[in-house]
Amino acid sequence: MRRPLIAGNWKMHGSRGTVRALLTALRDGLDGTDGVDVMVLPPAIYIPDAVRQLDGGPVRVGAQNVADQEQGAFTGEIAADMLTDFGCTHALVGHSERRSLYGESDALVAARFAAAQRHGVTPILCVGETLQERESGATETVVAAQIDAVADVAGREALADAVVAYEPVWAIGTGVSASPEQAQGMHAFIRARLAHHGVSATAVRLLYGGSVKPDSAAELFAQPDIDGALVGGASLKADDFLGIIARAREARVS
Numbered sequence: 001m002r003r004p005l006i007a008g009n010w011k012m013h014g015s016r017g018t019v020r021a022l023l024t025a026l027r028d029g030l031d032g033t034d035g036v037d038v039m040v041l042p043p044a045i046y047i048p049d050a051v052r053q054l055d056g057g058p059v060r061v062g063a064q065n066v067a068d069q070e071q072g073a074f075t076g077e078i079a080a081d082m083l084t085d086f087g088c089t090h091a092l093v094g095h096s097e098r099r100s101l102y103g104e105s106d107a108l109v110a111a112r113f114a115a116a117q118r119h120g121v122t123p124i125l126c127v128g129e130t131l132q133e134r135e136s137g138a139t140e141t142v143v144a145a146q147i148d149a150v151a152d153v154a155g156r157e158a159l160a161d162a163v164v165a166y167e168p169v170w171a172i173g174t175g176v177s178a179s180p181e182q183a184q185g186m187h188a189f190i191r192a193r194l195a196h197h198g199v200s201a202t203a204v205r206l207l208y209g210g211s212v213k214p215d216s217a218a219e220l221f222a223q224p225d226i227d228g229a230l231v232g233g234a235s236l237k238a239d240d241f242l243g244i245i246a247r248a249r250e251a252r253v254s
Ligand code: PGA
Pocket: 009, 167, 171, 172, 173, 174, 175, 209, 210, 211, 212, 230, 231, 232, 233, 234
């Protein structure tokens, strides 16, 4: 069985003080992680604080993005080896906010993915369709193109060493999660797409993201192809995030 991963994407929220308080509450509230991987993805400037505070514990620290280049004149970017320098093990690539608000193309996302892997940072590739794409029946075409771009740029086998997060854009920050059936259907599709690229897809962890809350988590985690969650809003509240982690732990033992 794949080990669940619960990752908290804090986006551009917080301050040094709230980061410290949230991580203290998380660490104190975690009654061991019992077969569940837990990760927080703070704004980049708080990564060193988070790594220091979580040192030696089970909670990992990831980044919300990573540069497609190594070093050089790329103002505002953070290279993958800078992330590893500070103890970051994972980085999101292709979050829908990066794609839609900052114009990141499938090709750029794929280049970021490849750069992360070259430096030992595990990419968490975010894929998902907009409401308009879903309503026009294009969901599978869009998601397949997002995955295929990575296979083209990084190589097919690269997909085996990644995490994929299915995040329908219409479910992010809206309070309207995909139903467990909708999410499972797309997760099965993604797994099949990975297999199409020759990846041993049964081993790849697929997270669902989009308005995951403690109340909706159990049903999502009961689906056979959902291996955890990428959590936005609810990861900023220690009780909610701990509740989602608890549901993943229960799903694992049930
Ligand atoms: P949300 O965000 O949980 O607030 O919908 C998820 C995400 O954007 O990763």
